[in-house]
Amino acid sequence: MSESSRIPQAWALLQQCLHARLQVCPAEGDAESQGVEVQRGLVIYVCALYVCFFKGANKELLPKMVNILLNVKLSETENGKHVSILDLPGNVLIIPQATLGGRVKGRNMQYHFNSGKEEGLELYSQFVTLCEKELAANSKCAEAGVVVEHGTYGNRQVLQLDTNGPYTHLIEF
Numbered sequence: 001m002s003e004s005s006r007i008p009q010a011w012a013l014l015q016q017c018l019h020a021r022l023q024v025c026p027a028e029g030d031a032e033s034q035g036v037e038v039q040r041g042l043v044i045y046v047c048a049l050y051v052c053f054f055k056g057a058n059k060e061l062l063p064k065m066v067n068i069l070l071n072v073k074l075s076e077t078e079n080g081k082h083v084s085i086l087d088l089p090g091n092v093l094i095i096p097q098a099t100l101g102g103r104v105k106g107r108n109m110q111y112h113f114n115s116g117k118e119e120g121l122e123l124y125s126q127f128v129t130l131c132e133k134e135l136a137a138n139s140k141c142a143e144a145g146v147v148v149e150h151g152t153y154g155n156r157q158v159l160q161l162d163t164n165g166p167y168t169h170l171i172e173f
Contacts, residue, residue, distance in 0.1 A: 009061055010173040013045040013097070016075055016163060020093045022151050023158035033158075036149035041091030043161065044069055046127060059126060065173050066130040074169060086134075089141040094128055094150040095159065117154070124153050
């Protein structure tokens with residue numbers, strides 16, 4: 001099967017950010033909403049909510065995804081040069097998204113190609129852990145105190161995003 005006709009196992013969407021805040025738990029009763037936030041860095045949307053990765057995705061794909069997503073040169077330095085988030089160094093916010101796996105059928109969206117909830121949660125958790133380990137092992141990131149924050153799998157979440165341009169990229173795996 002040619003590269004252009006292969007069926008993707010997973011999708012990720014990358015967006016550079018100047019600041020991002022993600023509400024991970026809504027306000028309930030007297031309790032205020034809870035959120036995570038990052039300063040300058042990268043937002044990674046992975047196909048998750050009730051499902052994470054397309055059927056067929058497996059644990060062996062995760063290190064490849066993390067390597068590509070954290071090393072792709074999308075972040076712009078002050079002098080206009082594009083570098084990876086590891087070389088910037090910058091923070092990472094990971095947001096689970098079911099909608100990346102949707103298909104239009106008539107006037108409705110359907111998500112039949114996504115994997116199951118339990119499998120998706122396991123893969124999402126491992127993806128987050130691998131991203132955390134990769135940034136912690138990078139000397140520039142460790143020295144700069146960069147962080148990896150992430151959304152809550154299976155919950156609807158509210159995102160506030162400041163960016164220096166709609167510089168969004170879809171990457172298929």
